[in-house]
Amino acid sequence: MEKTNRKGEVLFSRYSRGEAIQKAISANREDVLFELRESKLKGRGGAGFPTASKWTMVAAANSPQKYIICNADEGEPGTFKDRVLLLEYPELVFDGMVIAGYVLGATKGIVYLRGEYEYMLKSLEDYLAEMKKDNLLGKDILGKKGFEFEIEIRLGSGAYVCGEETALIESLEGNRGEARNRPPYPVNTGFMGYPTVVNNVETLASVPHIVTKGGGWFAKHGTDKSTGSKLFSVSGDCEKSGVYELPWGTKISELLELVGAKNTKAVQVGGASGTCIPKSQFERTLAYEDAATGGSIMIFDESRDMLHVLKNFMEFFVEESCGQCTPCRIGNTKLLEGVEMIEKGEFTFGYINQLKDLGKTMQIASKCGLGQSSPNSFISILENFRDEIFSGRSCSNNGKGGKHGK
Amino acid sequence: MLVLERNSMTEEIEHLVEKYGKDRSSLMPILQDIQRKHKYISDFAQQEIARVLDIHPVEVYSVISFYAFLNTKPKGRNIVRLCQTITCDMHGKDEVAKAIERELGIKFGNTTKDNKFTLEYANCLGMCDQGPAMIINERVFYKLTPEKAVEILNGIK
Numbered sequence: 001m002e003k004t005n006r007k008g009e010v011l012f013s014r015y016s017r018g019e020a021i022q023k024a025i026s027a028n029r030e031d032v033l034f035e036l037r038e039s040k041l042k043g044r045g046g047a048g049f050p051t052a053s054k055w056t057m058v059a060a061a062n063s064p065q066k067y068i069i070c071n072a073d074e075g076e077p078g079t080f081k082d083r084v085l086l087l088e089y090p091e092l093v094f095d096g097m098v099i100a101g102y103v104l105g106a107t108k109g110i111v112y113l114r115g116e117y118e119y120m121l122k123s124l125e126d127y128l129a130e131m132k133k134d135n136l137l138g139k140d141i142l143g144k145k146g147f148e149f150e151i152e153i154r155l156g157s158g159a160y161v162c163g164e165e166t167a168l169i170e171s172l173e174g175n176r177g178e179a180r181n182r183p184p185y186p187v188n189t190g191f192m193g194y195p196t197v198v199n200n201v202e203t204l205a206s207v208p209h210i211v212t213k214g215g216g217w218f219a220k221h222g223t224d225k226s227t228g229s230k231l232f233s234v235s236g237d238c239e240k241s242g243v244y245e246l247p248w249g250t251k252i253s254e255l256l257e258l259v260g261a262k263n264t265k266a267v268q269v270g271g272a273s274g275t276c277i278p279k280s281q282f283e284r285t286l287a288y289e290d291a292a293t294g295g296s297i298m299i300f301d302e303s304r305d306m307l308h309v310l311k312n313f314m315e316f317f318v319e320e321s322c323g324q325c326t327p328c329r330i331g332n333t334k335l336l337e338g339v340e341m342i343e344k345g346e347f348t349f350g351y352i353n354q355l356k357d358l359g360k361t362m363q364i365a366s367k368c369g370l371g372q373s374s375p376n377s378f379i380s381i382l383e384n385f386r387d388e389i390f391s392g393r394s395c396s397n398n399g400k401g402g403k404h405g406k
Numbered sequence: 407m408l409v410l411e412r413n414s415m416t417e418e419i420e421h422l423v424e425k426y427g428k429d430r431s432s433l434m435p436i437l438q439d440i441q442r443k444h445k446y447i448s449d450f451a452q453q454e455i456a457r458v459l460d461i462h463p464v465e466v467y468s469v470i471s472f473y474a475f476l477n478t479k480p481k482g483r484n485i486v487r488l489c490q491t492i493t494c495d496m497h498g499k500d501e502v503a504k505a506i507e508r509e510l511g512i513k514f515g516n517t518t519k520d521n522k523f524t525l526e527y528a529n530c531l532g533m534c535d536q537g538p539a540m541i542i543n544e545r546v547f548y549k550l551t552p553e554k555a556v557e558i559l560n561g562i563k
Contacts, residue, residue, distance in 0.1 A: 077491045077530040115438075115475045116531045118544040155438055158474035160529060174433030176472040192431070235493040235534035242535045272492075298493060298534070312492045316529055322472070 006088070008245025010209055010221055010229040011202070017091040018136050020208035024099045025144040029059060032103050036207070038215025040227040045071060045163070045200035046270065046294030047369070051207075054197050057187040058104045061195040066106040068097055069191065069198045073114045073168060075160040076271035077316060078296035081231035082201040084243045086113075086120055089205060090127045094151060096204030098136060099211060101149035104197060109151040112168050115158045124153055160320035164368045165198040167322070178324045179368035202231055202295070222248035226287040234259050236268075236299035246286075253282040255297065263302045266385065271296035272313040273373035275380040276306070306385040310377060311339045317374040328371025331362040335378045342389060349390075356382065407450055418443075419454045428459060433469060437476055442544075445481045445524075452478070474528070482517040482524035484562055487541045491530040494537035498551070502538050505552030506559065523559065 006012045024032050037052040058066055070093060074082040085093055097109040113121065128151055131137045141147045159177045161167045166180035169191050190196020206228060210218045219227040226248035232255065235241045239260030246255065256264055267277045269286065270293040277284065277291060284291050300309060314336040323329045338355040341347040359375030366372045382389065407415075422439055426432035436455060440447050447455075447470055456463040470476045488494075488503055503514060506525065510518050517524040533539035536548040540555065547558050 074532055075530060078493060078534050079530075080532040080534055083532050114532070115473075116528070116541060116546075119541075119546050121544075154435065156473075157434065157438060157441075157476050158528065159472065171434065172431060174430040174469065176469055178472075233534065235537070236496065300496075304496070309492055312490075312495055316491060320529060 006084075006243070006245070008229060008231075009247070010218065010245065011085075011089075011092070011205060011231060012245050013209065013213075015092060015208055015212070017095065017131075018134065018142070020095050020211040021098050021102075021136055022142055024102055024211050025142060025147060029103045029105075032099065032211060033059065035210055035215035036103075039206075039210045039218035040215075041203065041206055041210065041218065042226070042288060043200055044202035044206070044230070044294065046076070046273075046292070048288045048292065051199065051203055054187055054199070055100065055103055058106075058195045058197050061188070063195050065108075065192075065194045066104050067191045067194055067196040068100040068104060068106045068109045069165075069168065069172070069196060070097055070109065070111040070201055070204055071163065071165065071168060071198050072117070072201050073112050073156050073163040074117075074201070075114060075163050075320075076273065076294055076296050077313070078233060078235055078268065078271045078298040079294060080233045080235075081243050081295045083117065083120075085201050085205050085231070086117070086124060090124060092205035092208050093201055094128065094131060095136070096199075096207035097151055098141065098149050099207050100197060100199070100204065102144075102147060104195075106197075107148050107150065109149065110172065110191070111151060111153045112156060112162070112172060113153055114156045114162075118155060121153060121155070128153070159322070160316075161322045161368070161370050164370060167368065168198065169196065176322070178322050179370075181367070200294075223285075223287050223289070225289045230286070230293075231295050232286070232293075232297050233295050234297045234299070236297075237261060237264065237301035237304070238299050248287045249285050251283055251285050252277060252291065255286065256282065256299065259299070261299045261301070264299055265302045265304060266300045266306060266309075266381075268296070268298040268300070268309070268377070269293045270376075271298075272316050273370070273376055275376050276309075276384055277380075278384040305388075306381050307339065307343060307389050310381045311336070311343065313377045314339050314374075317370070321370060321374075325365075325367040325371060327362045327365040328367070328374065331358055331366070331371065332374055334358060335375065339378075352382065407448070412450060415448070415451055416454050419451065419458055423458045430459060430461060433459060433461075433466070437466075437470060441476050445483065445485065446477050446479055449478070480517075482521050484522060484542055485524045485526060486559070487526050487528035487531070488514070489529070489531040489533065489537060489539045490527040491534070493534040494531075494539055497537045499538045501552050502540075502550050502555045505556055509556045509559065522562075 041051045042048040162171045162177040167177040171177040186196040229247045232244045269291045317332040321328045362375045422436045426435045452466045456466045514525045533548045538550045539548040
């Protein structure tokens, strides 16, 4: 993959390896936590939990062992920012983990790398070996007596649900990747029962910048409630797909212009589990308080058949549902059947409305984020594109999409 | 399985357990290593792993059956996984799939007679900006066209 010169005000700003570790270990843990709190950094995986709260809970826990886990199980359709961070900016991710180790009092960090990214493993392990040589890992890091930290990389094996933090921990422990009941949360009972912080790759990559440049500096970017910047993985119908760093609060229309998207009909914000936004709402902003996303932006132009898009998403969820809870296992299957009925033109509006209600039940009753969010696209696409979908056009072209000849 | 093969599998598993530790949390790395080398995890291997880790064989089977990249039935020497998720789909996944199927003479989900390739679909590979994409064993290929995909397959031993 070509490395490009990336521009950005926060994450892609200048940083050299070890800089933030040096600064962090010469300060108190409390000072680092204070900066993190000031930055108002929220989890970048999509859920948006305040990072400082997670860290504070684990830092305060009295336990013989604690863990920091980097969630690199980037499986959400349309997301590839972590791929770019790990390949081009490993120093940010790993330094972030070392700082977490220092603040939390953890001696071990684990990167859970999705199986699909196994091709990165060699370069990441080489990078860790270099860090060890430079005394950024190992014992007495940078001369700080008693500060010990190791990073291990573990691979996933092709299960989307393992991006959910408790499923990820189950997988690391050698079990099926099935989500746990919460509470207890991983900050209390995590990996091997010890207090554990699970952070997204991008969250950890933000930490070194916050440490070197200050929480106030970080919070100046973005909006009040969504501070800092975000990496957006842009794909679909546009001229310049790729990863963009933009401040939170950027309008969808601004982003579309930046990436050279023309005749855009719909933007799927937040991946298959996100919502589909129609043209009339392109003035909405990308932020936790408006259109929230873990970074996935998929663009569909006028030639695309939205029912075909929806079917692709529902097939995805039927395959990836882990099957342990009924709302998700059966619910997704029923939603997919509904899409197929519409495709064939063999549906009643009454039944489709029932399925939308089922979707709302799944959002409440499913055990983990997968089933809670999988009906989002079903509901939003059928609501926002009902004219197109129910006008019969999608039946006439056999449910296949558009000018690209499918 | 021949006795010799069994012995060598046992030896391999014992070696892996030594490397990763005799602990339940070593199960995934052990399974992944066996999968990578043999392209499947045989009944015998499952039993041996269970014996050495001191867990029930059903536990091992249950973990294997959960993960898309682990399997209990033999597969080809090279596993081709073509991304089927939406953006790769929009950028011509179907044409690439058809070209590969024509060239190898098998449909997705099957293995070639010479045991060289197994064709599978995978969900989002994280290459959405450069689709269509596929992974062969551990290597990723992107911006595929039907012709390029076939060329890549022909270049594999």
